[in-house]
Amino acid sequence: xxxxxxxxxxxxxxxxxxxxxxxxxxxxxxxxxxxxxxxxxxxxxxxxxxxxxxxxxxxxxxxxxxxxxxxxxxxxxxxxxxxxxxxxxxxxxxxxxxxxxxxxxxxxxxxxxxxxxxxxxxxxxxxxxxxxxxxxxxxxxxxxxxxxxxxxxxxxxxxxxxxxxxxxxxxxxxxxxxxxxxxxxxxxxxxxxxxxxxxxxxxxxxxxxxxxxxxxxxxxxxxxxxxxxxxxxxxxxxxxxxxxxxxxxxxxxxxxxxxxxxxxxxxxxxxxxxxxxxxxxxxxxxxxxxxxxxxxxxxxxxxxxx
Amino acid sequence: xxxxxxxxxxxxxxxxxxxxxxxxxxxxxxxxxxxxxxxxxxxxxxxxxxxxxxxxxxxxxxxxxxxxxxxxxxxxxxxxxxxxxxxxxxxxxxxxxxxxxxxxxxxxxxxxxxxxxxxxxxxxxxxxxxxxxxxxxxxxxxxxxxxxxxxxxxxxxxxxxxxxxxxxxxxxxxxxxxxxxxxxxxxxxxxxxxxxxxxxxxxxxxxxxxxxxxxxxxxxxxxxxxxxxxxxxxxxxxxxxxx
Numbered sequence: 001x002x003x004x005x006x007x008x009x010x011x012x013x014x015x016x017x018x019x020x021x022x023x024x025x026x027x028x029x030x031x032x033x034x035x036x037x038x039x040x041x042x043x044x045x046x047x048x049x050x051x052x053x054x055x056x057x058x059x060x061x062x063x064x065x066x067x068x069x070x071x072x073x074x075x076x077x078x079x080x081x082x083x084x085x086x087x088x089x090x091x092x093x094x095x096x097x098x099x100x101x102x103x104x105x106x107x108x109x110x111x112x113x114x115x116x117x118x119x120x121x122x123x124x125x126x127x128x129x130x131x132x133x134x135x136x137x138x139x140x141x142x143x144x145x146x147x148x149x150x151x152x153x154x155x156x157x158x159x160x161x162x163x164x165x166x167x168x169x170x171x172x173x174x175x176x177x178x179x180x181x182x183x184x185x186x187x188x189x190x191x192x193x194x195x196x197x198x199x200x201x202x203x204x205x206x207x208x209x210x211x212x213x214x215x216x217x218x219x220x221x222x223x224x225x226x227x228x229x230x231x232x233x234x235x236x237x238x239x240x241x242x243x244x245x246x247x248x249x250x251x252x253x254x255x256x257x258x259x260x261x262x263x264x265x266x267x268x269x270x271x272x273x274x275x276x277x278x279x280x281x282x283x284x285x286x287x288x289x290x291x292x293x294x295x296x297x298x299x300x301x302x303x304x305x306x
Numbered sequence: 307x308x309x310x311x312x313x314x315x316x317x318x319x320x321x322x323x324x325x326x327x328x329x330x331x332x333x334x335x336x337x338x339x340x341x342x343x344x345x346x347x348x349x350x351x352x353x354x355x356x357x358x359x360x361x362x363x364x365x366x367x368x369x370x371x372x373x374x375x376x377x378x379x380x381x382x383x384x385x386x387x388x389x390x391x392x393x394x395x396x397x398x399x400x401x402x403x404x405x406x407x408x409x410x411x412x413x414x415x416x417x418x419x420x421x422x423x424x425x426x427x428x429x430x431x432x433x434x435x436x437x438x439x440x441x442x443x444x445x446x447x448x449x450x451x452x453x454x455x456x457x458x459x460x461x462x463x464x465x466x467x468x469x470x471x472x473x474x475x476x477x478x479x480x481x482x483x484x485x486x487x488x489x490x491x492x493x494x495x496x497x498x499x500x501x502x503x504x505x506x507x508x509x510x511x512x513x514x515x516x517x518x519x520x521x522x523x524x525x526x527x528x529x530x531x532x533x534x535x536x537x538x539x540x541x542x543x544x545x546x547x548x549x
Contacts, residue, residue: 183402183413189359190400192384195417
């Protein structure tokens with residue numbers, strides 16, 4: 001295999017990983033856009049989403065061989081998990097963040113870290129700490145395109161992620177509530193003057209972000225298996241992706257995720273970073289972005305015209 | 307016509323600093339009422355209090371017979387006050403800069419559920435403010451100050467409010483544009499039957515436009531009379547008209 005095709009292969013792998021980062025990064029960035037607050041429990045939502053997805057999927061399919069039914073069951077499990085996580089996200093906001101909205105900026109952040117521990121320890125208590133495999137709901141025989149190999153699971157990850165991002169883009173730009181969400185992130189009190197119930201918009205933001213995290217968690221489960229602390233590293237990297245794209249910016253989160261996935265997949269072999277240490281790439285990128293362009297790729301200059 | 311807005315002895319504080327002290331005033335339906343006063347007199351605070359963006363220390367505000375603002379968060383929230391039919395054009399315009407003119411108008415019509423009515427009102431706004439029609443697909447950020455002010459007024463009118471509150475609509479704009487905006491305000495009042503309550507530093511223009519006026523000094527109402535009389539008032543002439 002030539003070096004070129006080898007790197008093409010890394011890019012394909014990075015694209016898959018990056019699509020997952022993007023989905024999760026969207027939740028961080030949407031919440032930040034409205035509340036200027038980093039929801040550090042977001043990574044654990046993806047873990048809960050993966051567990052719910054796995055439980056529903058196994059309950060539906062049992063030992064069935066991969067086929068049309070398992071593939072449908074997979075999407076049913078994803079839908080159930082999205083709804084459950086949307087409700088969980090709204091509940092967390094209501095109970096742990098809303099009462100602190102006018103408190104010191106540090107308070108909701110600490111509360112989020114608390115929620116994160118409760119979720120991951122709660123999952124360990126209920127499901128145990130051993131990791132579980134998410135079975136492929138389809139035959140996962142690699143497909144060869146020229147000298148590049150792509151697996152059906154990678155195709156599913158990319159197709160589902162792109163579909164979710166298109167849906168979100170449509171929602172935010174074309175629907176009444178989506179526009180209200182953008183307006184609220186631009187100017188909260190003026191949005192209220194338009195008759196927008198900001199509390200409802202915030203709930204909706206958590207619901208959508210958490211549903212996307214559930215999808216991200218299920219898609220990540222193919223690669224990373226399902227276990228109570230699976231959300232920590234993936235969540236942290238998705239946060240890095242949101243910062244790279246410009247935190248608060250929806251398109252930025254999409255771009256940042258894909259970019260980070262590719263940088264990780266290409267950067268580690270390029271710089272001969274041993275497998276166990278390849279997470280350094282993401283955080284090195286974070287530091288460079290913070291030093292060189294702290295607003296991120298699409299981040300806007302906060303200074304307003306007077 | 308009857309009283310639509312009644313402000314009854316309200317006080318507002320920022321920490322230990324009193325911004326408004328025992329302010330009472332009325333706005334009758336169909337009128338244009340002006341509130342004039344120097345910088346820092348508390349004019350903007352009063353408008354924010356009416357829409358529930360500043361909590362009251364004491365007193366109450368009622369709109370069309372219903373109490374909307376009371377101390378200690380017993381009043382309505384801002385979005386519900388907006389739904390009662392009060393629209394505020396805030397000082398500094400506060401347009402949604404990253405949204406297009408059309409999207410800003412859509413936001414103004416957030417409370418309207420009838421899509422065909424929204425489209426009809428948008429067309430009316432584009433007729434009334436032709437420059438907005440020409441720029442409907444542009445980000446509001448790219449508009450000039452005067453255009454943004456018109457945009458903010460049009461956005462407020464999209465919900466067809468009963469009471470329009472305007473906070474310094476002429477601030478920082480060229481005199482000709484200010485004249486244009488005030489003539490539009492008169493048309494809105496006469497033809498659309500919208501009651502207008504405006505706050506303005508340009509006292510002469512404000513009082514000429516208005517049927518009735520109040521003078522606010524250091525958070526207290528010190529004078530009130532019809533617009534003509536205030537223009538002739540010696541104290542007003544000295545302090546606000548540069549006579």
